[in-house]
Amino acid sequence: MSERPSSFGLLLGQTQYQNKIFFRNPLAAFFTLFFPLMIFVVFALVFGNQEIDYLGVTTAQYYAPSMAVFAAVSATYTNLAVTTAYQRDQGILKRVRGTPLPSAVYMGGKIISAVMIATIAVLIMMVIGVVFYGVQIYAATLASAIMTFIVGVASFAALGLLVAAVVSSGEAATAVTNATLLPLAFFSGVFIVPSQDSPAWLDAVASFFPLKHFVEPFVSAFNPLTVGSGWNWVSLAYMVLWGLVAVFLAVRFFKWEAPTGGGGRSRRKKKASAAS
Amino acid sequence: MWWNSGMSVIEVAGLVKHYGDIEAVAGVDLHVDAGEVFALLGPNGAGKSTIVEILEGYRSKTSGSVSVLGFDPQKAERSYRERIGIVLQETAIEEQLTVGEVIDVYGSVFPNRRATGDLIELVGLDEKTDSRIKTLSGGQRRRLELALGIVGDPELIFLDEPTTGFDPSARRQAWSIVENLTSLGKTVLLTTHYMDEAQYLADRVAVIARGRIVAEGTPDTLGGRESASTLITFQSNGQSIEGLPSDDISHSENGRVTVRSTDPTRDLYRITGWAIDHGVDLVGLSVSRPSLEDIYLRLTGGDGDV
Numbered sequence: 001m002s003e004r005p006s007s008f009g010l011l012l013g014q015t016q017y018q019n020k021i022f023f024r025n026p027l028a029a030f031f032t033l034f035f036p037l038m039i040f041v042v043f044a045l046v047f048g049n050q051e052i053d054y055l056g057v058t059t060a061q062y063y064a065p066s067m068a069v070f071a072a073v074s075a076t077y078t079n080l081a082v083t084t085a086y087q088r089d090q091g092i093l094k095r096v097r098g099t100p101l102p103s104a105v106y107m108g109g110k111i112i113s114a115v116m117i118a119t120i121a122v123l124i125m126m127v128i129g130v131v132f133y134g135v136q137i138y139a140a141t142l143a144s145a146i147m148t149f150i151v152g153v154a155s156f157a158a159l160g161l162l163v164a165a166v167v168s169s170g171e172a173a174t175a176v177t178n179a180t181l182l183p184l185a186f187f188s189g190v191f192i193v194p195s196q197d198s199p200a201w202l203d204a205v206a207s208f209f210p211l212k213h214f215v216e217p218f219v220s221a222f223n224p225l226t227v228g229s230g231w232n233w234v235s236l237a238y239m240v241l242w243g244l245v246a247v248f249l250a251v252r253f254f255k256w257e258a259p260t261g262g263g264g265r266s267r268r269k270k271k272a273s274a275a276s
Numbered sequence: 277m278w279w280n281s282g283m284s285v286i287e288v289a290g291l292v293k294h295y296g297d298i299e300a301v302a303g304v305d306l307h308v309d310a311g312e313v314f315a316l317l318g319p320n321g322a323g324k325s326t327i328v329e330i331l332e333g334y335r336s337k338t339s340g341s342v343s344v345l346g347f348d349p350q351k352a353e354r355s356y357r358e359r360i361g362i363v364l365q366e367t368a369i370e371e372q373l374t375v376g377e378v379i380d381v382y383g384s385v386f387p388n389r390r391a392t393g394d395l396i397e398l399v400g401l402d403e404k405t406d407s408r409i410k411t412l413s414g415g416q417r418r419r420l421e422l423a424l425g426i427v428g429d430p431e432l433i434f435l436d437e438p439t440t441g442f443d444p445s446a447r448r449q450a451w452s453i454v455e456n457l458t459s460l461g462k463t464v465l466l467t468t469h470y471m472d473e474a475q476y477l478a479d480r481v482a483v484i485a486r487g488r489i490v491a492e493g494t495p496d497t498l499g500g501r502e503s504a505s506t507l508i509t510f511q512s513n514g515q516s517i518e519g520l521p522s523d524d525i526s527h528s529e530n531g532r533v534t535v536r537s538t539d540p541t542r543d544l545y546r547i548t549g550w551a552i553d554h555g556v557d558l559v560g561l562s563v564s565r566p567s568l569e570d571i572y573l574r575l576t577g578g579d580g581d582v
Contacts, residue, residue: 002387004358010385017373017381024372024408091367098332098364100357100428101385257334 014109033121036071056225064129065219070190071121076114076153078177080160086170089258097256111157118153141230145221151236152214155243162246165254188212210242283310285432285463291340293326300326302487313464315474318484319576324467328436332362358387361430363421365437371410375401386428399423415446435466471568485576506540511559521546
């Protein structure tokens with residue numbers, strides 16, 4: 001018997017293969033990469049690119065990083081939950097499970113691919129912000145921004161796989177990710193600049209969930225009034241905690257086959273709507 | 277017989293599988309040797325897929341002992357998966373990829389892999405190498421799945437209803453691929469609904485009904501097929517067959533005469549001799565053995581989904 005392929009080579013191959021699946025699905029690519037960009041452009045148009053009173057930054061200086069976070073969360077949380085659940089519905093996970101590919105390498109390829117897509121989404125957003133909307137990037141806080149991004153996408157990738165682990169179908173994954181991400185995005189200052197008059201309980205709710213701990217430090221790293229290098233250890237620790245709990249539960253509850261057994265004729269019709 | 281002397285690949289004894297209160301597999305013993313093509317034949321819900329999925333490592337058993345290539349499939353070890361190939365019942369393949377890309381990526385995980393080009397040629401998808409999966413017909417997808425099942429050059433191949441939905445020529449092609457595998461000394465465990473498939477491919481057949489093996493043997497001897505009565509039939513066309521020298525004669529309403537015979541050579545000689553002597557014309561004379569399908573329907577109590 002010849003030699004076993006190296007884990008690194010396998011991981012590389014799996015990542016490329018997940019990337020191909022993503023970029024050849026125009027709908028998924030559009031919603032992940034360009035939808036947040038569109039919202040950003042619309043906000044800059046509607047609000048005008050002027051200073052937001054009490055924050056001391058322009059509309060673009062706030063929304064470029066906040067929509068970058070939204071794109072990164074879509075690329076990891078939503079994307080991983082929905083594609084993984086649909087692939088299970090279609091029996092693709094069952095097929096993979098029947099090969100010698102270690103599960104960790106398969107999942108690793110999915111996560112790395114999602115993080116790469118998130119990186120591309122953030123770069124597109126920030127480059128357009130800098131070039132067309134005069135967004136400033138500050139050297140002093142860049143390291144903390146990058147760290148917030150890395151911990152944030154890792155944590156949301158884990159949460160995406162947790163959703164995939166507990167839902168019964170791809171449709172359910174779509175519903176759960178939208179029903180969780182969209183309201184949280186409003187509470188956590190992604191779409192609406194947090195007002196000083198918002199009730200304290202709303203802030204408490206937002207602070208419980210990890211999205212606020214991703215958006216707030218990331219946005220503040222692009223705020224000229226931020227003092228020092230912008231490290232927010234509490235938020236980082238919070239995201240790490242959410243991520244670890246998600247990994248633990250996802251591994252515990254993950255299923256490789258749909259409840260009725262992967263594949264089968266009745267599931268074929270779902271292919272058309274699959275976002276894999 | 278020759279297969280009893282071979283090296284055992286699959287050893288199953290007293291296998292039982294419960295789903296809640298339902299007993300899907302109710303005590304099955306199986307023995308498959310290296311190089312054999314073994315077919316599990318049975319109606320839907322008989323338990324054949326459950327047995328195969330336990331052997332593939334997808335399902336846990338309730339009780340009994342299972343050993344495949346010396347492994348316990350339930351542990352789903354990597355070194356076990358490197359030596360088997362699985363063709364599942366119809367499942368999706370990533371739509372966005374091309375035939376060549378899918379074979380490459382699934383092949384990359386095996387230590388021994390067949391070259392992508394050779395494999396594509398073997399399953400007759402040469403012209404589709406660079407086509408996206410979503411453009412393939414049902415039969416082409418199934419042939420690609422067959423290719424994915426053997427891309428790791430496995431010693432043992434599980435084929436779960438491999439030709440369901442194939443047109444006759446695609447079926448012939450799939451059969452020749454399986455024959456090609458067995459000529460290389462591979463062992464094949466096959467489940468099928470089709471009698472002719474079992475007849476054509478299998479060295480041995482087990483008929484499963486209600487979670488049990490109700491008969492086992494070669495396609496020619498299954499269920500006493502060898503020794504079962506031969507049927508001699510002809511059309512009487514209103515002629516009198518009074519005095520036909522046979523013990524077991526039955527008439528159907530449309531004038532068809534059927535003679536059951538356990539000694540067809542002698543009975544046929546006597547019947548034709550009698551007909552010549554009496555100037556009776558035996559219109560549409562035929563001699564037939566019960567088909568595998570007849571045997572199967574009898575064994576499974578006619579609840580077959582053939």
